[in-house]
Each structure stands twice: as C-alpha cells, then as structure tokens.
Amino acid sequence: MGWRHVIIEGDLSGPMNHHPPSTAVGRALTVVLGVMPFAVLTVLVFEHWAPLARWDQSVAARAATYGAAHEGLIDFWQVVGAVVLPWTSRAVIAIVAAYLWHRRARLLTFWLLTSAAAELVLVQVVKAVFERPRPVPMLGEASGFSYVSGHAAAAFVMAGALGVVLPSVRGWRRRFRLLVLLPVIAVVWIASADRIALNVHYVSDVLGGWALGLAILTATSIGFGLRPGLRRRRRRTAVESDGTTAPPRAAVIVNPIKVGDGVAFRRKVTRALAVRGYEDPLWLETREDDAGNAMAKAAIEYASDLVLVAGGDGTVRVVCSALAHTGIPVGVIPAGTGNLLARNLHIPLDLDDALERILEGRDRRIDLVGVHGDDLDNDRYAVMAGLGLDAAIISGAPPHLKKQIGWTAYLVSAAKNVNHPSVRVQITIDEAEPIERRVRTVVVGNVGMLQANIPLLPDARPDDGLLDVVVIAPRRVTQWPIVLWRLMTRTNRSDMYLERFTGHRVEIHAAVDVQRQLDGDPIGPGRYLITEIEPGALTARVPKRR
Template sequence: MQQLSRGARLTWGATCLLLFGLLTWAVAVDQPLLRRLDDRGAPVEAWATDIGWLREALAIVEDLFGTVGITAYVVVLAVVLVALSQRAAAVLVVLVTGLTAAATTGVKTWVGRDRPDWQDPGDLLTNFAFPSGHASSIVALMGVVLVTTVLLVRPVGVRRLVWLATPLLVVLVGLDRVLLGRHYPSDVVGGYLLGAGVLLVCWAVVDPPATSRAVDAAPLPEVYTSARQLAVVVNPSKVDDLAKFTATVTAMARAAGWSEPTWHHTTVEDPGAGMAEAAAVAGADLVIVCGGDGTVREVCAELAGTGVPVGIVPAGTGNLLARNLGVPLLLRSALDVALSGQDQAIDLVEVDGDGMELTHFLVMAGMGFDAAIMEGVNEDFKKKVGWLAYVVSGFKAIMFPPVRVEVSIDGGEWTRHRARTILVGNVGYLQAGMPLLPDAAIDDGRLDLVLLHPRRLGSWIPLAWRVIARRPRTDDLVNRKTGATISLRASAEAPRQLDGDAIGPGRELHMRCLHGRVLVRVPR
C-alpha cells in the first residue's frame, strides 16, 4: 500500500465510486436483475437467524460498530495520532470517516429503500436501508487504520495483526447486517464500495507523511561548507522490505537536503563496526543506523570521539536506547529526527571481564536473572511474537538462583551482596519500560547499579511495586549504587549480557563511563 501512487489511488477510488453509482441507480429504479441478485424473498429471509445466543452476539457487533461506537473509535484514533505528532494522518482519519458518514446519510435519504420485512419485530430499524451505514463506516475506519499502520508503524507483528484483523472485521460487520435481517446483500455491497471509494480518493488528496517534533523546531545553524554526506548502516535481518526502506530513506534524505545515501549492510561476522568505520573514513557527515540495540551499540562505539553524529532508526525488539532518548519508534518519524534533529553528546561505557575482550555498551550490562532471560530467548520465536518471547523466557527463569557478588565503586572497597539480578545502567528505563534506575541519565558521566534480590516467588510483587512507584528506599530487596566506574566479581560463573545481547557466562564485569563520547540525533 505504501507504494500505491496518487494516480492509482484516484483510479481505484473513482472505480469504486462509479460502481457504487451504478448500484445506486439499480436500487433506485428497482432493477429486475438486482432484485434477482438480491434474492428478496424466502431464500434471503432464511439467512436471518432466530438462534437466541447468535442473535445476542450479532446485536453486540451491531452496537460496537454503530454510529456511537465508530465515532468513539475515530476520536480516540485521531487523538492518539495528534499526540504522536501525526496531524496529517489524524486529518485523514476524520476526513474519510466524516465524508463517508455524510455520503451514506445523503444517499439513504435520496434512494429511500425500505428495510427488509423479516427484521425481528421486537427490534425494528425504520430508517432507510441503502447503503448500509455499518458497512460503509467499517470500511472507512478499517481502511484508515490500515493506511496509517502501513505508513507509520514499523514492527512487523503489529502490521500483521492489523492486516489480519481489518478484513475480518469488515466481513463480520457485513454478515451481521444480513443475518440480523437489517439489510439486503446489495445494501452491504453498496456500503463497502462507498467506504472504499471515499477512502482512496481522500488518501490521494491527503497523503500523510510522518512528522516529529523536529518539524516544528527552529532550524539549526548550517555548519556544512559542502554537500552534506549521508551514510546508512542497516541490519538487513531487521528490515521487512529492504527495497522499500531504501526508497523511503533516499526520498526523505533528498527532501531534507542530504546527498544520495551510501549504503552499508551488516553481516553476522561484522555487526556494524566495520561499516561505521568505512562511512567515517569516506567523510560522512551523518551516519544513520537501522537495527536493534546491538547494531546501534557497534556503530556508536566505532564513531565515538569522531564528532560524526549517529541517527537511530530503531528496528529491534527492545530499542532501549531509542526509547530513553525520545526517538520515535515509527519509521518515518525516526528518520525525520535522524535527518533534522539536534545532536546530543551521550556517555559510552567501556567494559571488560574474564573471557571477553574490551568492548562497550550504551544502555546496560547485566549479570544473573536478566542475562538468563536473554540467553533463554528463542530467536525464531522472537521474530514471530517480538517482546513476548522475553516474557516467556522470563517465566522460565523467574527463580534463577541468587548470585553471590562483590561490588567496587570508583575503585573503593569491595562490598558483598546476594542478588538474583545485577544491572548496571547508563539510562533510567530498562526492560519493559521499568524505571529500574530512576536517577540515571545518559549524559551525566556516571553509571547506576541496581541489585535485586527477591528471596521467594511472592517477593517479586513488592519488588515490582517499589520499582514502578520509584520508591527511594534501598535494602536487600532493592539496592542501588552509583559511580563513574563499577566492578562486579561473582563467586561462580553467571550469565552476562550487554544491551540485551548474551555474551556468555563469567565471573567479572568491569565498567568505566566515558563521558559525552558519542553524538546522537535526538528530537528538538
């Protein structure tokens, strides 16, 4: 749908409206062929159900997608889109549904077709039948939901759910109208054609681009003396349609005044460092990275200290860095921030330990339960269900045994602790948006440590409450510390992770915050 041109939308929209016009004429003159197709009489009358439980279920569907229900859904959707700075999309939603409702009412009044005689006499609808308002409005609403999802939402799981749910709801509402005896089949078909025609024509007129806060901000001072060079590092496994993604980035870059992007695809052997180095050596003024937190970490670490800003297009499951920086998860909005946002210097964390080479992280390092979750995630399952794979893995590992660990802050004395999970964070919000480190800031030159030690299964409930409520008290259940350097030393090997990627078991992690080392693009 994203590649459907304005001309194609107008053509298909006009076709739907033409077919609707022909059907309206046939209904108005009571055309014999239509009467036979409508099969008015015993056969269609037999479709109307008199099964009590089924009629009750159909009545619920009727109420859910009646005028009041559709209006409520439209208002909620429009408000959400405005809150996400997608004002053009909100205008499209209101325009399509409003025009469809107005056209439906006008044609109903002009044609004046009576309802079928076989409605339930205890629950009669007496207004005119053609076209079905339920049918036209459900097509209009589901159409704008589908359009905005395709244009603005990146997670493949969400898009698949919408692609499956929208046609099912359209069919369900159409069947509901006939099975309740509210409409003839041609009433429903007419509603479908009207809703689809209005949708396509309006979409051709109002083509919503994704916007972000950068659009409304004052322009930044121009510091470039030549054409601005753009490089894109992308993890192909995280992009559903690479050709479409390439076309979108290229078009938006050109509109924002950037050069034709140079493309660098990550590989299993090189998850991003080599590509970032090649982009910097080639003189890139901006490097956009599209991938998960692991890919973002590799690119940012390679470009640390170079002065080359990094624009983030989140395409992973967690996208923790993007969330903490306020970078939108919507594809076009994230691209807009990357191309037109402002630069912010953030901290990079240098980390090493037993059995691992010196490396870096941007979001967090962990040892114990949280790392066991990362190790236990099935990658194929994660591709299908997204973040739910972490929930499943979490339930499996929920009683991971506690770790005996020693902690040293800023080279001070080692203190002994017991914890099921130990997290060192560079940001405040970690997995599932939990404010595990509420005082952490990504640009303060310090690291924040939290040790969680629920002794039994029931202890997770008060722990979760204290985290969500941001209770400052520290004890054996929730303990927090902060410093520029943090070292961990466990009594036995434990699972470890960096930015959500398992790095294998070990006993030690030594971390040092490198203040303001990386430039990233954030919303203005």
C-alpha cells in the same frame, strides 16, 4: 547517481523479515498472550483456588462490616458509582472517536468504537456463561451476576484505548497527554474500588474486568493492525544544491536480517535524505561475523556528516562504540527487538516518524560505558550491562519467537527463568569499600528505561556522567511482586529486595560463572564485569525537544 552500496569483505544472504516484524503467527501469539491473564484468572476463580477464594471472602467480609458501621461512607461510594458508570466510560470513548473522525483518523475511530462494542457485549456474555452470585450482603444496588465487573472492564478499556490514541496525536505536548492520562487511570482505580467498597463485586471480579479489558484491547489492536499516526506527512521536494557548497554526506549501516523489506527501506531513507539536501547515501551492510565495526570505520573514511544505523541493539552498540569520540552524529533507526537506545532517546519506533525526528533533530553528546571482563575484550555499551537473571532471560529468548512477536518473547523467557538461582557477588563502586550481596541480577546502566516503559533505573540520564546500578535480590518467587511494584512506582528507598547506587566505575565479581549481557546481547557466562563511564563520548542525533 544510484545508491552507493558497499558490502565489507563479502555478502550476507538469507531471508529478510518485515520492518517491524509482523507475521500471522506473531500476531496470533500476541493475542494469546493478551488473553492469557483473563483465561488463567477465570480458571482460578471457578476452580475455587483456595488463596484467591480466601482473599475474595476476606475482603468482602471486611467491606460489609466496615460499611455497616459507616453509612455516610457508603452514601459517598454510591454517588461515585452513579458517576463512573460503564456508560460514562463508553461515552468518553465515543467523544474521542468523534474527535478522531474529525481529524480524519478513520482507522483509529473504528478501532475505538469496535473495542467499546466488544467490551459491552463480552461483559454480558461472560456474566451469562459463569453466573457467579454477588457477595452477600451488598451495600448498594446491583443487578445481574458478579463475574466480571462491567465497571472495571469499561474503565480499563477506556484508559487503555486513550493510552494508544493520545501518543499518536501529534502537536499535543507530553505534559498535556499526562494531564489527560493520569485522571483516566485514576478513574479506573476509583471505579474498581467503588465496586469493592459497596460489596457488589469480589476482588477477583474486578481483576477479571481488567483482564478482559486487556484481552479486548490486544485482540482489536492486532486485528486492526494499528500503527497510529494522525498527522498527514508533508510532501517534500528535494533541495537543489546552489553549486557553491558541497552537499552533506550520510552513511547508512544496515543489518539486513533485521530491516526486512530492503527495497522499501532504502527508498524511504534515500528520499528522506535527498529532500534535506544530502548526497546519495553510502550503504553498508553488516555481516554475520561483523555486527558493524568495519562498516562504521568505512563510514568514518567516507567523511560522513551523519551515520544512520538500522538494526538490533547489538548492531547499534557496535556502531556507536566504533564512532565514539569521532564527533560524527549517529541516528538510530529502530529495527530490532528491544530498540533500547532508541526508546531512551525518544526516537519513534515507526520508520517514517523516526527518520523525520532524526533528520529534523539536533545533536546531543551522550555518555558511553567502557567495559571488560573475563573472556571479554575491551568494549563499550550505550544502554545497560547485566549479570545474572536479566542476562539469562535475554539468552533464553528463542530467536524465532523474537522475530514473530518482538520484545514480548522476553516474557516467555522470563517465565522459564523465574526460579533462576541467586548468586553471591562483590560490588565495588569507585574507591568505596566492596559490598557483598546474594542477588538475582545486577544491572549497570547508562540509561534507565526498558520495553513497555518499565523504569529500571529511573534516575539514569544518558549525559549525566554517571553509572546507575540496580541490585535485585528477592529470595523467593512470592517476593517478585514487591520488586515489580517498586520498579513501576519508581520507589527510591533501598531494602533487601532492591538497592540502587551511582558511581563512575563499577566492578562486579561473582562467586560462580553466570550469564552476562551488553545492551541486550548475550556475551556468554563469566565471573566479572568492570565498567567505567566515558562522558560525552558519542554524538547522537535526537529529536529537537530531547
């Protein structure tokens, strides 16, 4: 039998993108974004930007004064400096490269060695080009120029490289990866603090080392086209039916604009299903005027035992909403820009890995969230709904940029919306008294992790029967670093900048029309959103250990 290929009420034509999005322009823009922090910092340093210069001089003066009064502490930092040398970091990279070579991961091996070599060369080039004098007086021995810190750059490259490699090593438990990564991150901080404590580098030298390390890792990763994977996939043979039981049925709902190479995608999905005993799948393509509702209903009528959905967060949301309370398992194949539900369910972003984890996985009942508002019919979402700045960022991300560089396009939109005005809102949680706040954004989430593993709602769980709410309200642009620090460190205390709440029903009323979003899809401006949890509404197919 061939594929069952069904297009509900028409077809959608047009160009298709690669899966995942990958173009020369996209790669170039990603490299530019990776290099930009180093370029900006370098300009600020050598144009003698007053705030940065004052910070450098102030920290250097304090380090010199404190060190002169505490000679024992200086001896300690000198010992630390002798241990966390740049060559120590490079030796760690060489050891990991040897391990990868043994595992026959040739691409990752060459990438690691290239990154280390680039760091060694570029640090010396930058020092020679800018010839920045070191702070006076130095409390330890150091030769050469000050900008950038070789210790900081080498340690950052080591930590960043291992951060790419370790998640690729299949068979390593998550806890073990953390046990390795956390000390490596600590080494970056210790090596950097040592340079400042001994007054052999300014703070900006250390920041420059980190920024140069980021630029190196970004450029080499793009250059090598990394899609890490160390385990050789087993060749499976198709399962033969014994003739006494009907094989399970699967439907595949696809957004053809997001998936890209449709022929290769279908071949992989069909084979993955066949080797596990499924019938030839029913193929359903979304349309411009229907992101998946009619397709999900067709999958239900087909009596599917499993529905796979491949598309952006909008397609996933619509399909999950239509399959709510049916008991049919839904497997999410990441193919969009954000892939937020897949990330929060720990489904890999690589197609082959995602198929294996889904088809070898288990069924898990997760919550959905009912939502309605002005100019918004009753709907559901699985990830997050937002009102204010977050929706403005999503609305402002150029579609062509999202196709080229993926979720980093949101960073461009965030920069454009950094001064997005605050708005007065009234928030009612369950039966409690309404609270009034002037906010930049309010997000009501079913899960909590954003792209780049940013824990916006660190306590949110997809099956806890609760809504998690975060209210973000910095009054000035200079207060955003405080908010970002609070988010990254998962600090739970509430203050005027960031508050968290939980409940079963949340109403948000704004004083004026503001942008709104559901699961990363803009839904237009409005003044209110009313959300309510639907416990266990969706059966999701997730990796076995999740």
